[in-house]
């Protein structure tokens with residue numbers, strides 16, 4: 273009884289003082305940050321300010337750079353430095369090659385098998401998280417897309433046991449956001465202060481907690497799989513947990529932290545990039561109503577013959593107009609920079625430019641995307657721009673196009689080994705067979721980076737976006753609220769994102785919304 277009373281008293285007292293403690297704690301926290309930042313500023317000598325060992329180049333003539341080995345021009349070091357991985361854990365470290373390898377091989381080859389699964393998962397998401405849309409219905413598309421992409425990606429990476437778990441979704445969606453905020457806060461401090469200043473950045477603690485949560489969720493699943501691995505006739509699951517488990521050496525197979533970290537890095541690389549672009553596509557569809565008809569017709573041709581058509585090997589490849597539309601959306605609203613690299617050994621370019629070790633490089637992607645030498649009428653949104661270029665290419669070299677391999681791996685490696693060309697209006701350095709596609713890469717086609725480190729998840733992203741757009745177009749009409757302009761991307765640091773608050777096609781208000789047309793199973797949407 274005494275003990276109980278003691279507890280009760282403690283609780284009462286704690287409740288009484290908690291707000292005050294929080295208020296005081298917060299003041300102390302901000303005061304401490306303020307004082308440290310002030311000291312940093314005072315002691316940051318002018319000499320140090322000019323001691324910039326890494327002049328910042330922005331260039332896109334990367335033909336000579338993209339093939340250089342990692343020990344001369346490093347992507348890993350550049351990303352690790354930019355993301356302050358030492359503190360944020362945003363780096364796959366020794367496992368980055370395994371991660372990339374598994375995405376290039378297992379995940380990419382898995383695409384066709386994934387089609388009906390992704391479609392079924394998207395139907396489930398719509399059934400549980402989407403408005404009925406019997407008439408034009410306001411809807412906020414951006415948060416929906418984050419959840420939808422997180423679930424679809426989760427289905428492929430961790431399987432259905434976790435992909436529908438709210439806790440898993442929360443950890444996998446928030447990891448990148450928390451890390452991004454941590455980086456911004458840490459950047460207020462000069463590098464020499466960060467070993468101490470890290471304790472003032474609460475997001476770093478959240479990152480550690482999220483890693484621990486992910487580990488706790490994965491551990492029983494992996495343990496069960498490892499225990500069952502010897503059972504005969506037991507088919508292995510087909511997801512990233514399994515691929516990674518198979519690829520890790522024996523001594524790391526029960527290192528659940530590695531699995532947790534790789535999964536959260538995968539989420540950080542894939543969820544926001546893919547959901548942002550899908551949101552941008554929806555905004556562009558809402559503005560360019562005529563494109564909805566064109567793409568719906570194409571989707572009907574490809575998927576209109578029943579459930580089997582979602583399983584056909586060539587279905588996604590047939591969506592050429594949609595492929596062009598997505599690429600055009602990305603050209604005008606996608607990333608603003610690309611090819612982030614750090615010079616590790618001196619590099620001398622053919623024009624005499626000397627790049628000393630320590631130089632940081634990045635390419636100004638937004639500038640390239642608006643360069644009329646490569647994209648005539650660059651300010652104009654032309655959803656069929658790249659489709660027309662593919663048509664031209666087919667007329668010029670039908671045999672090259674016919675022999676074009678549907679295998680994304682073949683396309684990607686051929687494009688990496690191609691030689692440079694710089695004819696205006698066609699991005700240089702893409703092979704005849706791979707040019708002008710959403711997943712193509714070339715000197716003026718850098719939305720997915722370049723060279724050895726070009727995004728290994730782009731084929732997966734392409735499939736996810738096409739499944740989502742096809743399904744929505746086959747079931748909904750999309751428009752913005754009356755008089756509402758296309759929401760402009762929001763600039764964040766070196767990045768840009770679609771406006772989360774836009775009233776767009778699925779999120780809509782008043783007379784704007786998504787409304788489903790009435791072909792078999794169609795209804796309509798509107799952006800709020």
Ligand code: HEM
Nearest residue numbers: 372541542545546549719720721722725726727728729733
């Ligand atoms: C529209 C969606 C996406 C965009 C715009 C995008 C963009 C990029 C870019 C620009 C890079 C840097 C390439 C370079 O430095 O040369 C990259 C790297 C990477 N991406 Fe993506 N990405 C997307 C989707 C995905 C998805 C879905 C995954 C996973 C399934 C993924 C996994 C990765 C990984 C692991 C890397 C690091 C590769 C390496 O360093 O070798 N990305 N991505």
